[in-house]
Amino acid sequence: MATQHSRSAARLMMAPAVVLLLGWMLIPLTMTLYFSFKKYLPMRGGDLGWVGFENYSRFLSSSSFWPSITATLMIVGGVLIITVVLGILLAILLNQPMWGQGVVRILVIAPFFVMPTVSALVWKNMFMDPNYGLLAYLWKFFGAQPVEWLSQASLPSIIMIVSWQWLPFATLILLTAIQSLDGEQLEASEMDGASPLARFGYIVLPHLARAITIVILIQTIFLLSIFAEIFVTTGGAFGTKTLTYLIFQRVLESQNVGLGSAGGVYAIILANIVAIFLMRIVGKNLDA
Amino acid sequence: MGRITLDKVRKAFGDIEVIPPLDLTIEDGEFVVFVGPSGCGKSTLLRLIAGLEDVSGGQIRIDREDATELPPAKRGLAMVFQSYALYPHMSVRKNIAFPMKMAGVPHDEQERRIASAAKALNLTDYLDRKPGQLSGGQRQRVAIGRAIVREPAAFLFDEPLSNLDAALRVGMRLEISELHKRLATTMIYVTHDQVEAMTMADKIVVLQAGRIEQVGTPLELYNTPRNKFVAGFIGSPKMNLIEGDAATQHGATTIGIRPEHIGISAESGLWEGVVGVSEHLGSDTFFHVKVEAVGAEPLTVRASGEVSLKYGDRVFLSPDMKNLHKFGADGLRI
Amino acid sequence: MARAVTRNRKIINTAVAWGIGLLIFFPIFWTILTSFKTEATAIADPPVLFNFHWTLENYSVVMERSNYGRFLTNSIIIAGGSTILGIIIAVPAAWSMAFVPSPRTKDILLWMLSTKMLPAVGVLYPIYLMFIRMGLLDTRLGLVIVLMLINLPIIVWMLYTYFKEIPGEILEAARMDGASLKEELIYILTPMAIPGIASTLLLNVILAWNEAFWTLNLTAAKAAPLTAFIASYSSPEGLFYAKLSAASTMAIAPILILGWFSQKQLVSGLTFGAVK
Numbered sequence: 001m002a003t004q005h006s007r008s009a010a011r012l013m014m015a016p017a018v019v020l021l022l023g024w025m026l027i028p029l030t031m032t033l034y035f036s037f038k039k040y041l042p043m044r045g046g047d048l049g050w051v052g053f054e055n056y057s058r059f060l061s062s063s064s065f066w067p068s069i070t071a072t073l074m075i076v077g078g079v080l081i082i083t084v085v086l087g088i089l090l091a092i093l094l095n096q097p098m099w100g101q102g103v104v105r106i107l108v109i110a111p112f113f114v115m116p117t118v119s120a121l122v123w124k125n126m127f128m129d130p131n132y133g134l135l136a137y138l139w140k141f142f143g144a145q146p147v148e149w150l151s152q153a154s155l156p157s158i159i160m161i162v163s164w165q166w167l168p169f170a171t172l173i174l175l176t177a178i179q180s181l182d183g184e185q186l187e188a189s190e191m192d193g194a195s196p197l198a199r200f201g202y203i204v205l206p207h208l209a210r211a212i213t214i215v216i217l218i219q220t221i222f223l224l225s226i227f228a229e230i231f232v233t234t235g236g237a238f239g240t241k242t243l244t245y246l247i248f249q250r251v252l253e254s255q256n257v258g259l260g261s262a263g264g265v266y267a268i269i270l271a272n273i274v275a276i277f278l279m280r281i282v283g284k285n286l287d288a
Numbered sequence: 289m290g291r292i293t294l295d296k297v298r299k300a301f302g303d304i305e306v307i308p309p310l311d312l313t314i315e316d317g318e319f320v321v322f323v324g325p326s327g328c329g330k331s332t333l334l335r336l337i338a339g340l341e342d343v344s345g346g347q348i349r350i351d352r353e354d355a356t357e358l359p360p361a362k363r364g365l366a367m368v369f370q371s372y373a374l375y376p377h378m379s380v381r382k383n384i385a386f387p388m389k390m391a392g393v394p395h396d397e398q399e400r401r402i403a404s405a406a407k408a409l410n411l412t413d414y415l416d417r418k419p420g421q422l423s424g425g426q427r428q429r430v431a432i433g434r435a436i437v438r439e440p441a442a443f444l445f446d447e448p449l450s451n452l453d454a455a456l457r458v459g460m461r462l463e464i465s466e467l468h469k470r471l472a473t474t475m476i477y478v479t480h481d482q483v484e485a486m487t488m489a490d491k492i493v494v495l496q497a498g499r500i501e502q503v504g505t506p507l508e509l510y511n512t513p514r515n516k517f518v519a520g521f522i523g524s525p526k527m528n529l530i531e532g533d534a535a536t537q538h539g540a541t542t543i544g545i546r547p548e549h550i551g552i553s554a555e556s557g558l559w560e561g562v563v564g565v566s567e568h569l570g571s572d573t574f575f576h577v578k579v580e581a582v583g584a585e586p587l588t589v590r591a592s593g594e595v596s597l598k599y600g601d602r603v604f605l606s607p608d609m610k611n612l613h614k615f616g617a618d619g620l621r622i
Numbered sequence: 623m624a625r626a627v628t629r630n631r632k633i634i635n636t637a638v639a640w641g642i643g644l645l646i647f648f649p650i651f652w653t654i655l656t657s658f659k660t661e662a663t664a665i666a667d668p669p670v671l672f673n674f675h676w677t678l679e680n681y682s683v684v685m686e687r688s689n690y691g692r693f694l695t696n697s698i699i700i701a702g703g704s705t706i707l708g709i710i711i712a713v714p715a716a717w718s719m720a721f722v723p724s725p726r727t728k729d730i731l732l733w734m735l736s737t738k739m740l741p742a743v744g745v746l747y748p749i750y751l752m753f754i755r756m757g758l759l760d761t762r763l764g765l766v767i768v769l770m771l772i773n774l775p776i777i778v779w780m781l782y783t784y785f786k787e788i789p790g791e792i793l794e795a796a797r798m799d800g801a802s803l804k805e806e807l808i809y810i811l812t813p814m815a816i817p818g819i820a821s822t823l824l825l826n827v828i829l830a831w832n833e834a835f836w837t838l839n840l841t842a843a844k845a846a847p848l849t850a851f852i853a854s855y856s857s858p859e860g861l862f863y864a865k866l867s868a869a870s871t872m873a874i875a876p877i878l879i880l881g882w883f884s885q886k887q888l889v890s891g892l893t894f895g896a897v898k
Contacts, residue, residue: 096632099636108643109885111647137669228853231856245743247746263744272736
């Protein structure tokens with residue numbers, strides 16, 4: 001259905017979205033690059049001239065840099081593993097015949113509606129507080145010493161909170177994918193003598209490949225930039241300072257825009273490395 | 289009026305030329321069928337006429353006017369799609385009214401035309417239903433109704449019956465033929481089914497790889513196929529095509545003989561063979577007979593009524609020499 | 623594949639699924655419950671479940687403390703406005719990609735998605751400066767624009783996947799029937815895609831509602847939505863569990879209710895239209 005007429009109409013109709021996103025990408029990016037080569041302290045003298053690559057080397061040699069990369073990757077990786085694995089199990093469970101499936105589904109989706117600031121606050125205070133938190137009561141009930149979650153086990157705690165928010169999403173996508181699995185295929189494999197485990201490995205899992213890719217893609221996009229959860233819970237302390245948060249501190253807390261911008265460029269590079277990986281996989285899987 | 293002329297029309301997708309320059313004239317009121325195997329370019333050709341694709345070269349004239357650059361809506365043609373392409377969110381009435389609404393036909397006139405189309409197509413009781421609530425045949429009629437009310441210069445049908453089951457297909461075939469007789473409007477009909485082509489067409493255009501192999505009435509194509517391809521494509525079951533010594537004897541590279549032009553007998557005949565699979569249709573019986581003298585492919589032979597020959601029986605075949613088709617080395621009829 | 627399953631098996635499934643479902647839902651349930659407790663009962667040891675004196679006091683305290691109505695209005699305008707604006711821009715783009723695909727369509731789509739991977743912090747300061755210069759800082763309009771831009775790739779992608787489900791022949795039929803491009807979009811494509819558009823709308827309202835980076839960093843008193851309303855409870859008021867719970871409930875209730883009422887569209891929306 002492609003005539004010259006419809007092709008030019010298509011270009012015209014795509015233009016607003018493309019131009020807007022191009023502007024949204026390029027203008028701030030150029031400005032960030034510009035600032036990254038300057039000593040720029042808005043509260044302490046403003047623009048203090050060009051400094052070449054000094055911001056870059058300072059950001060890189062700062063003691064917080066590598067830990068922040070580690071923290072970022074740990075959070076993204078941890079949440080992805082937890083949500084995908086639990087999501088698959090939960091999706092298989094929810095696909096079984098049962099009473100009240102609709103209600104269970106509502107219960108499982110609910111965390112997705114909760115805004116990150118709320119979920120972080122609620123988890124931090126009402127569950128993970130070492131004195132009054134519900135988990136502390138639970139630990140005491142079993143005679144154990146309550147854990148100071150957000151200082152002693154800060155990274156796992158944050159991974160847990162974020163996983164709780166994203167598990168519904170993974171579960172739903174995987175559930176939808178499982179429901180679209182052709183029952184005859186499973187029956188055929190059963191006739192061929194495949195055990196339940198073999199059926200899962202050879203039929204169900206390959207069928208879910210595309211859905212898993214989508215889960216990983218979308219979650220990575222959102223997880224690379226999680227902010228509120230850290231802002232509210234630890235404020236970047238106890239080894240939970242992600243790259244995002246580190247830059248945030250440089251720009252807004254220490255008001256060092258030049259240094260922060262250099263960090264921003266690093267963050268963009270990191271995101272691009274991840275993006276190239278993902279897009280490779282996704283591009284292949286999207287055609288299916 | 290609906291006289292459509294294609295003048296050196298050409299279509300290429302990138303470097304691949306799917307339709308080399310092609311000339312064709314479709315007279316006003318004619319029922320023309322484009323037939324050919326899948327991928328032969330017949331649907332593309334129809335879409336070029338409809339304006340849903342741009343031509344890469346050449347000219348399309350509708351009633352002497354150059355329509356090459358006109359958008360589909362301005363060509364005054366109506367199209368019935370393979371999937372019917374009904375608007376699922378509109379009732380049957382709204383579906384049929386849509387082209388008139390787009391053309392700004394006055395409301396009374398719309399109602400009048402809907403009523404008459406519905407009556408002609410047995411849709412009066414279904415006007416307020418949604419397409420999803422209709423059977424395949426009814427949907428087909430709605431698609432036709434939507435085309436009729438436009439009072440187009442010509443109707444374009446793109447494999448309209450291929451989604452129907454066999455019984456309905458025969459019925460709709462008759463209905464479309466009757467519609468053509470009644471409206472006497474030009475119709476262009478694309479199909480891969482040569483039976484539809486034979487039964488419906490005034491004129492058949494056989495296409496292969498974007499080229500026109502032959503244009504003619506159904507009987508012309510049947511009786512005097514211009515080349516080996518048409519000979520093999522038109523007719524069901526297919527014409528037997530024989531190469532080798534049996535053909536050279538008749539001064540040809542290939543000879544063709546239709547199943548009904550071969551006599552079968554248990555006692556004597558030109559070729560001796562062994563009966564393979566037989567298909568009993570009641571009125572006819574088709575035997576697949578293996579004849580060593582003419583090659584590895586079994587010959588199909590038609591016998592009227594019920595003939596009792598079993599798998600493995602020895603038989604004699606005698607081709608009717610008057611109806612022998614001869615083709616040269618270039619595949620053309622001699 | 624309607625296979626008979628033994629009753630016992632179904633009972634076990636039900637028990638396990640409900641158990642896990644309730645476990646996942648528990649933090650929300652606990653928050654809502656705590657919002658009706660007094661501060662003393664909220665931190666009682668051992669925790670109390672139902673046998674406490676129910677009170678609405680926390681809600682009135684929260685209402686007094688801050689202007690909930692204004693935060694709520696801001697949230698509604700920002701989330702709704704950015705989504706509707708995004709859809710208006712995305713529908714034509716998605717139409718082009720779905721129905722007039724070119725070899726570059728997929729690249730453009732992936733590029734659009736990749737702009738979402740640009741770390742927001744990396745460009746926070748430039749945006750901040752531009753907002754000051756254009757007078758958009760702490761305005762609803764500013765946030766509507768920013769949230770529209772960050773969600774636009776997702777909206778385009780979702781609409782694209784929904785549109786691709788619509789057979790191209792139907793749009794061609796409309797064209798043959800004399801519809802112009804505009805009429806084709808208005809009379810045929812949009813009505814046929816209503817379920818998909820609804821899902822897209824819902825999901826993006828939720829994403830925008832919960833967005834907490836730009837809304838926290840680009841607003842102050844005037845345009846702050848509920849994310850900022852709740853962030854003000856981070857400390858030290860966070861230790862007043864009952865009030866924190868009341869504020870939390872007020873922040874998430876609108877979306878929770880919206881989500882539950884439109885579950886069907888939402889489920890399809892949550893899969894971003896990408897999984898059938």
